[in-house]
Amino acid sequence: MLLVGAFVTSLIEAAVTRNSGAATALYVDSVIAPILPDLKTAETLDDVTTRVLDETFGQGALGGRVISFHLWRADGTVLYSTHKDMVGHRYPPNEDLKTAFAGQMVAGFGYPDDPESSAERALGKPLLEIYNPVLQPWSGEVVAVSEFYEVAEDFHSSLTQARLKSWLAVAGVTLLFFLLLSAIVFRGSRTIATQQKALTERVTELSGLLSQNRALHLRAQRASQRATALNESYLRRLGADLHDGPAQLVAYAALRVDSELLVDPGAARDAREKEVAAIKERLQEAMDEIRSICTGLVLPDIETADMPDVLRRAVAAHSQRTGASVELSMDGPSRRLSPSAKISIYRFVQEALNNGFRHAGGLGQKVRQGFVDGNIVIEVSDRGQGFEPSATRPGGLGLAGLRERIESLGGTFNITTSSEGTILSMSLNLNEMEHA
Template sequence: MRLGGIFDRWNNQSLARQFLIAGGLVSLAAALLVGAYVTRLIEATVTRNSAASTALYVDSIIAPLLPDMKTSRTLDDVTTRALDETFGQGALGGKVISFRLWRLDGTVLYATDKGMVGKRLAPDEDLRTAFSGQMVARFGPPDDPESEIEKAADKPLLEIYNPILQPWSGEVVAVSEFYEIADDFQQSLHQAQFRSWLAVAGVTLAFFLLLSAIVFRGSRIIDSQRQTLTQRVTELSDLLSQNRALHARAQRASRRATALNESYLRRLGADLHDGPAQLVAYAALRVDSRLLTDPATPPTAREKEVSTIKARLDEAMNEIRSICSGLVLPQIETAELPDVLRRAVDAHRQRAGLDVVLSMSNSVQPLSPSAKICIYRFVQEALNNGFRHGGGIAQGVRQTFENGNVVIEVADRGPGFDPDSVRPEGLGLAGLRERIESLGGTFGIFTSPNGTTVRMSLNVQEMEQA
């Protein structure tokens, strides 16, 4: 659980913060490793170069003093005194704190510490390396058991094992071991190490800052793109929800439209059957009456019968025209919204014989033909319902634009009604609601004892896109 919490907190950090932490630790570790490696190389290189120059200097001074080390097993008194003077008061007296001359078998031929002369010791690793022909140099406190004097000096020392070669054969005949006081060398080495650490830290810091700038820029771009993507996903989710709602609404509207269409057809059939069909049937029966078929019928009676048949047929034609006028809309596809509203209101005025107050906004917005038909049918049906159920008292039509929506309100001062009492299978209000919602609009009824207002709204921009 604890590791899981740590991982969760780590994953919740931004990419830039994760890089600062992880990259900082890695850069610090890399700087320490590289710095340690570089300083060790510098120390080894500087030590070897300094030891080589010192060994060359010492060799140039003592080489002329030494006899043939290939044949000599000891040093005579003259050579010993010359070496004592060289390392005591001569040029090497202030630089070399101790000196030993080793023979191949591990015997000390000469030493500034006289107690070591003539001793035979087992050669250590450094001495064996020098006998093989390679110079050995070490900086630091001596660790040899025989180096008690050097340890007691308490000074920085440079320990050097230098092979002495026979001039004509190049064979190693002896090894000189000496300890140089390395105060200046230590200071130079520390300066070189400090500069190397400074260079490594500077380069590491520069790379880290450069990478941090790149990572921070990339992190900001990623965060911005993530926010944009989240916003797009949210918008797409909202659109998907709206599409689902519209799809469900369209399905409901389709089912309802099918039912309404069947209801309209039944009503139309009933209207044709109960009206014009009955009148035509009556006329057909009268045509076969004895008054018309009997030659003995008086002309006056015959003319009266024909007039009656003609009146019934005229009445049937009038009802058929009335039904057709309700089914066929006037030419409103090319008309503007104010003309559509005027035609709907004028048609109601002619049918009902009552005045209707029409209020319209001054602005004009382009609408699709389906929107114009929807508005015309809405005004027509709402005025008819207000006339039929509310007595047509103080009817009015008001049109406005609100937030990109065209809003139509049809109101009257009738007694109102209970919206819950409207039958779901009714054709009027249910048909209006389905027609309006199928276009993505809204439909509402507000009723009270003081009157009723039926309201519809369509989004102009959505209609234009559709």
């Protein structure tokens, strides 16, 4: 702004000074040109010309406007001056005088500093100094230069106003550009800040998702390892149940088939029938145990059943097998669930009721189904003496299997136990189940 303001002000000052000087020079030249003789050949001015110039610059409009006047010859000699002591003296030509003899009008505003301008400096006022070439009428050749000083108080006021207006204009334009650039930068900064915030939130969200994915991956790995171990344990338990139960009974029956009572023709009929009845009884016991094992392995047809029907079937199967009474309560409308969710819920109720019957004698068993914050919640409770979860049998498969089955579907499994009873609860997210 300072550089542009200084440059514009200097241009305006130069233009105003030149235009004002040109107007004054034209006016003075129109007055004195008819008075001057042929300065091409004249070495000095005659008395008549001198007297007319004295009268011209001593009175009238021109005399009140021009405070001093000098007429120069090309070698620096003063042909005429309103200061008589300078007439005939020769001074070294300055740059302005040389420029004027080259045919150009020179105008300047300020305090004169030339050696021959001591009288003008004594006024202590800024003056308009003008060098105007005097041309020969018929040839246009510069034969002399007129130098005069004008008191330019009005000019000084106008020049000050022009400087002030030019500075104000430059400052205003600079301020406008500054405001526009500030607005652009502020808007860009706000956009960058908004994008940075959105990017930070996105990175945070992606970091959270990445952490969740890592946790889910580790969870899936652990679940897969535990599922493999649980499957092996299930197979070992199933094999042990078959070996210790039906296999022993069948083996016992096979040994009795080869008994002497059955192969000896002379054995008593009553003893032989009693042996056959014992064999049948052992075989029937083996069949009952095999059916019991199969009943625990085979699920009823629940793929097409709704949620209330699944719970009723689980409770009814438990009551039929154990003879225990179970209270069932269901809240809210039925919701559509995937077959895997129904199987998990059925197994959860089945295993929880079996544990409650085994450890609490089936005392006060209840099954409750409800909805909490978009989750389906199943609770199985009893009024037994409770137990210590950490003290459960290491090889036990029931609770561990339930936890793995439920958590593999993204659900939660909890145990709350005290001396007043035990509550096993599970929850599954309905939205995730419907999406699945």
